[in-house]
Amino acid sequence: MTELLRIEHLTITPKSEPGHLLVNNVSFALETGKTTCIVGESGSGKSLTALAVMGLLSDQLQLKSGAIHFKGHDIAHASNVQLRKIRGREIGMIFQEPMTSLNPVLTVGYQIGESLTQHLKLTGAALKSRVAGLLQQVGIPPERAGSYPDELSGGQRQRVMIAMSIACEPAMLIADEPTTALDVTVQAQILKLLDDLKTRMNMGMLFITHDFGVVADIADNVVVMFRGEIVESGPVQDVLQHPQHPYTRALLDCVPDADGKKPLKPIDYAWLNAGAA
Ligand SMILES: Nc1ncnc2c1ncn2[C@@H]1O[C@H](COP(=O)(O)OP(=O)(O)OP(=O)(O)O)[C@@H](O)[C@H]1O
Ligand SMILES: [Mg+2]
Structure with missing residues (x-):
């Protein structure tokens, strides 16, 4: 297993409001030939995490702390010239x-x-x-x-x-909700294409989604984000079969069964009010 990307304690805040942690202490790794999915609802910090890896955070935001190692080099502090060489060449990105x-x-x-x-x-x-x-x-x-x-x-x-x-x-592909704007049949085709290309080209893929159904289809590892923080992460089978965090269980509850029998439910936030971590 070759480690391609390792993010350590990534914290992102607005420059004007350094106490507002949009991404808070996020750490995870991605190996060559594997897919790591970041899953979480809207606003949980998924895209900011991906943009930080590409060195494409907007001017209003800052990497307050943390490290981003790509192929063993810290790219969190790379110059714009170095980043331009990496983007597109070493790391490909697909947007929504x-x-x-x-x-x-x-x-x-x-x-x-x-x-x-x-x-x-x-x-x-x-x-x-x-x-x-x-x-x-x-x-x-x-x-x-x-x-x-x-x-x-x-x-x-x-x-x-x-x-x-x-x-x-590229050695790594970042796909940020690449199928969200497409109808369901086309979504499945695009997902399969990306998964096939990843295998054929032996890329590492960082795939962002809010859909646990997609995670179950393509992920090797999964990172569950909620309000800027990782609430749970690990090999996909472990997380799917034994979700530890109530938010993960709530997200899993929203996935319809393959036979479509289980109705779609809104996310249940009772755990948050009950004071679960
Ligand atoms: N330039 C900015 N200034 C201040 N806050 C920002 C800025 N850009 C993003 N945010 C906030 O950071 C949080 C995380 O945003 P992000 O785009 O990473 O969410 P996301 O998980 O990708 O959501 P979605 O599923 O809707 O794409 C959101 O609350 C968003 O409003
Ligand atoms: Mg996003």
Whole structure:
């Protein structure tokens, strides 16, 4: 097992309000070829944790303390120049909204090629053939390279984003709720594509979701976040079979059975009022 990413005691606050802990003392690790899922409800600090790894926290926020080791190097204090070399090359990232991340006036082929030119200096026929290969890998006919984003379906646009994120064969992929904006059938296809690519390319995947059903499908390890803190983490089977924290149990209660019999329930917060840690 090769450790790819190790986050230690990560704490993020607004610069203007250093006492407000948006992410509080978060620690976990990710190995090559494995998937770690961060699961938690809206506002629990999942995206801020991922953005911190990419060095993309907004100017209003600060890494108050903690370390982020990627391939053994502390990238929490890396320069912008170093981070630009890592982003896209060593760490690929896919966001929730493919339309806002794609440029509407450039063809998808051009956009997939951009990071290949930037990081690998590919041009001309070599670039064109690599772009075609990437489209094929994500299940889009290569002749669609000349299409513009609005000529593709939501699922195809997310496939284009995936092609962009894996273009330079990164060691790690961060996927922040990549299927949320898609309908259920397409969600399942995109999830399978990401899981297959992770295996084929032996990447480590940090996958963010609020859906424990997704966690059960793809995770090796799971990190459960609530209000900026990790309430529980561990190998997925342990957490699914023996959830220790009432919030984890409440999240698990919200997952419908495979046969759809169990009704969807809202999260039960009784444990919080009862003073559970
Ligand atoms: N620039 C900012 N200034 C102040 N607070 C912020 C800023 N950005 C995010 N936050 C707050 O930090 C908390 C964590 O946000 P984050 O985006 O990580 O949540 P999340 O778990 O990804 O939620 P979601 O599932 O909705 O994407 C939220 O309460 C959010 O309002
Ligand atoms: Mg988020």
